[in-house]
Amino acid sequence: MRSDAIPQGRLYAELAHLMPVITPPGDYAEEAAFWRTVLRDSAVPPGAGVLELGVGAGHNLSHLAGEFRATGVDLSEAMLELCRALNPGVELHRGDMRRVRLGRRFAAVLIHDAVSYLTTEDDLARTLETAAAHLEPGGVLVVAPEHFTETFRGPALETSAHQRGPLRVHYVEYTHDPDPGDTSIEVLMTFIVTDGEGTRVELDRHVLGLFPRAAWARLFARAGFRLETRAFPLAGLDRPYELLLGILE
Numbered sequence: 427m428r429s430d431a432i433p434q435g436r437l438y439a440e441l442a443h444l445m446p447v448i449t450p451p452g453d454y455a456e457e458a459a460f461w462r463t464v465l466r467d468s469a470v471p472p473g474a475g476v477l478e479l480g481v482g483a484g485h486n487l488s489h490l491a492g493e494f495r496a497t498g499v500d501l502s503e504a505m506l507e508l509c510r511a512l513n514p515g516v517e518l519h520r521g522d523m524r525r526v527r528l529g530r531r532f533a534a535v536l537i538h539d540a541v542s543y544l545t546t547e548d549d550l551a552r553t554l555e556t557a558a559a560h561l562e563p564g565g566v567l568v569v570a571p572e573h574f575t576e577t578f579r580g581p582a583l584e585t586s587a588h589q590r591g592p593l594r595v596h597y598v599e600y601t602h603d604p605d606p607g608d609t610s611i612e613v614l615m616t617f618i619v620t621d622g623e624g625t626r627v628e629l630d631r632h633v634l635g636l637f638p639r640a641a642w643a644r645l646f647a648r649a650g651f652r653l654e655t656r657a658f659p660l661a662g663l664d665r666p667y668e669l670l671l672g673i674l675e
């Protein structure tokens with residue numbers, strides 16, 4: 427089977443129940459501590475309103491929601507359901523970060539790994555416009571691109587094993603760049619799932635964006651943001667974990 431024949435985005439639909447198994451909320455504690463540091467350093471006070479675009483299952487947000495008044499937006503109803511169960515106090519909306527308008531402003535807008543799903547400069551520009559439209563003057567945008575063109579190394583293979591109650595998942599992830607001439611990469615996911623009924627194999631495919639640093643800088647500036655970067659050492663990562671900060675000017 428050619429990889430492009432594999433259906434896309436199943437992890438955020440019929441396979442969403444595997445999300446808390448392969449990346450449980452506790453795995454985000456170290457990362458979320460960096461986000462808290464960045465928000466505090468940016469003078470976002472406790473209790474301030476923060477908006478996360480592409481909130482997913484709300485695993486990262488679950489470590490911040492106690493300190494801030496959080497609102498989340500995501501495309502996937504299955505992910506919003508997981509987020510609702512984990513973060514009962516968080517206001518959630520179904521929407522697309524490229525065009526959603528909630529009609530109010532926040533002290534901070536967060537876009538965690540969901541930003542990787544923007545695969546064209548046009549989509550990135552629209553999303554940065556969404557962020558600007560939801561920020562108070564001087565508000566801060568925090569973005570976590572997973573890869574930059576300059577440092578992307580592919581193909582890369584990751585495997586891991588997980589268990590939650592009677593459910594066991596062996597996970598294989600293959601990330602590669604089928605066309606170095608465009609701004610996207612492909613992630614192929616294999617889930618070997620064992621439960622009371624036996625073992626089955628599920629395939630999924632995700633297409634993610636890959637942009638040079640200069641493109642991020644240009645698009646942040648065009649949307650009215652002053653760009654700063656913050657790098658943190660994240661356990662198990664062979665490079666610094668990097669956050670892009672946009673201060674709305």
Ligand SMILES: C[S@@+](CC[C@H](N)C(=O)[O-])C[C@H]1O[C@@H](n2cnc3c(N)ncnc32)[C@H](O)[C@@H]1O
Binds near residue numbers: 481500501
């Ligand atoms: C990796 S998951 C996010 C997980 C999240 N960081 C967490 O801590 O649970 C990526 C999410 O991005 C969402 N997404 C992708 N494109 C989107 C878009 N254009 N607008 C809103 N959400 C989007 C997907 O539905 C998915 O829930």
